[in-house]
Amino acid sequence: MAERAASGAPCDETEALLRVAERCMPGGVLGRHRYPAETDHVPVEGSGARIVDSRGRSFIDYSCGGGSLILGYGHPAVVEAVQTQAARSMQFVSIRNPLAIRLAERFTGMVRWADRVRFALSGAEAVMFALRLARAFTGREKVLKFDGAYHGNCDYGLWNAGPAADGADGPGSSSAAAVPGSAGIPRAIEDLVLVAPYNDLEAAHRIVEAEWRSLAAAIVEPVQRSYAAHPEFLAGLRELCTAHGVALVFDEVVTGFRHALGGAAEVFDVDPDLGAFGKALGGGVPISAVAGRAEVMDHADPRRGGAASGYAYVTTSQAGNPLAAAAALATLGEIARPGVLEAMHASAEALKEGLRDRIRRRGLEARVVGFGPLWDIAFSREAIFDQRSAARADAERLMRFHLGLIRHGVMVRAGGRSYFSTAHRESEIEETLRAAERALDEL
Template identity: 40%
Template sequence: MEHLPLRRQVARFPVTAWEARLSTVLERSAAFSSRARELTPGGVHSNVRLSAPSIFFERGEGAWLYDADGNDYVDYLLGQGPNFLGHAPARVNDAVAAEARRGSVFGANHVLENEAGELFLDTVGWAERVRFGVTGTESDQAALRLARAATGRNRFVRFAGTYHGWLDNVLMSMVDGKPAPGSAGQLSHSLTEAYVLPFNDAAALEATLAEHDDIAAVIVEPVMFNNGAIPPAEGFLAHVRRLCDAHGVVLIFDEVITGFRVALGGAAERFGVRPDLAVYGKAMAGGWPVSALAGSAALMDRFAEGVVHAGTFNGSVPACAAVIASLKALREDPPYARLEEYGDSLMDAIVEIGRDHGLPLRAQGLPMAFHVSFGDPAPVHDYAGLAGLDLDRYAAFSHTLADHGVWVAARGIWYVSAAHADKEMAATLERFDTAAAQVSA
């Protein structure tokens, strides 16, 4: 169906102005926040949340969040991405609840493992084996260990601005264009395990692989979603594949965000490049904490031949039930065409609203996950280009958006779910427009 012009969408789906129903003070959230700071450092259980407004939510439904004071928010953070089907999808939660009544962790095999594994492998299309875990961080580490075991080499290549978890050997910030530890207490020498290159720079990778013979793996987010939602340049991933083949290096796709989000078969399907190993999470399990490492039989079978990968909750009953229900939902009613249409319209509208209010708003990425910031509208291709944007101004604006009922990440990423539709578009545009008017005044 052809979209109405963006401005007419708002008129077609009128909503009550957010200002008329926003609590004058977030009294219950303030009380919860005060108590939280007495219970846990910074009042949060993940440092990522330190930059978010101190709002406490009671529930989520579809594409909406509801806070403790009765306010609603159109949600584009989606729990940092896992709620690809929307919050609390009944099909997934009902399946998990039904299976959890029969047990959760047995310390042994259970009957859902094979069904989840078969469905996963059939859906991604290219892999021959899968191991389920709990977090993307741990599965990335398993992939790197497997690559070292297979090659007998110790180091790996990564790209500036990509994220592969919070452990010492992968957590990284950039200071004056150079890699630096991302945390106090981090073992700085751990960063010497990696050669850090600019994203989308195949020539730099070619030179590095030619110069060094100690590289076990190249690990890459196929789309650099964690910073800037930067897509791969035309032919970049294919070039990386060829270079890895030429030098006997294991290619690892970190598909924790791209997997099942950018296409049913993830980035490997969307860009037509097959990795040796890939890590999945987030959109795979309808909001439940599940990750997966998948790859060729030749590599993955080393886990049965001396390479240790363990975890009490790996492949638990609820995890497998969530994977089965989520992947069946995505296969039976693929949301990807709807997401393309919705996300493209939303990005266009954000830029248009910014123009109307004299704000240099820009949007870049894919329709199902994109980055919003202030700055030059020209696309950025790597972390250095991203650093040239006014990211601090946008981080402050994200709090204004929360004040007006649009929940987004301070770092600029917007996730679109299968639950976003016309109602959510209308509410978003009205609330975004009001927030933009406020900061432009």
């Protein structure tokens, strides 16, 4: 074939690679995402808002490393910080180091409600630590989560985490039946996880009032998937949790350092007791954080003694490793520069307005979704504000739209929402809108 990989290698090297992947990896993939043959791709490098795959095809990329590449690919500040630190040391086995200490200072300076922070590696790990701290703090065991919320791969997060048909309990019921999103999750955990419909304060009230004596935490995504919390929902949850001694946990893995420098708490003006961060924090290098009020976080102080005295085990060998801390300091330094985050938000709104216009002109039964610098289309007539309204949108049509975008040079996560980075500018938006027009016309 005439096509050659970016490295100059013939294309059948891609086929050979994919055959190895099929042989050595479950499902031939690294995680969950598999693309139909025509849109399958093996990315080899990225620059700014663009990636190139092993067949030499170039795409404008909105997968953005699952939202971690908030500055785009190969941002010079992050690359330089990582290269410099890699030569000095990548690890000190969770021993304090200057970069991690400076990062903790910067983090707690930016996130107004965070007195203390402990670093980890993945968003799920930060969520797991937040829930453990909430249990240690309250002496209770149960967790309330919301239908459709994704909190990572941990056993407590994977209940009603994905798109589901209407359950036995309708919206507003006092407890939606919890459905595990994976085999291998102990049944015993089901008794500890309560699920409520998102944006339904009345249902949350009913559950908390019935269960608060055993309820350690309510965990919520302030922006759940493509839709945001109604402001009164978060404010109401805050009041409810305070009144019943339940820890309010914000999952800021998506919103942290993206929707505002201070995360969703700043956007909605509601402060949680604890929060989990990840993704954008490291600018592409794996790092996450659990943060919170001193009173709660200090359960992770090793001077506390054993579990009987309330000590919560919150660490990992690579906690605060200097490589990730260097990347995070560089990333936070860049996004804190005046106008940087605002420009990214403005670009995101320009793309979404452009998409709205294309949909309107075609008279399509669809709406642009995505709060802040996130975007997608829902093929639905109704407003999307919770899992059930999201599940009623036409998922098959959306998949065809996504695959069309990829065919026309715009990489999105097929079936998932798209992210923005500071590297997406006017020219990328124009190109994306041209691809979207073609993909919409082909539906």
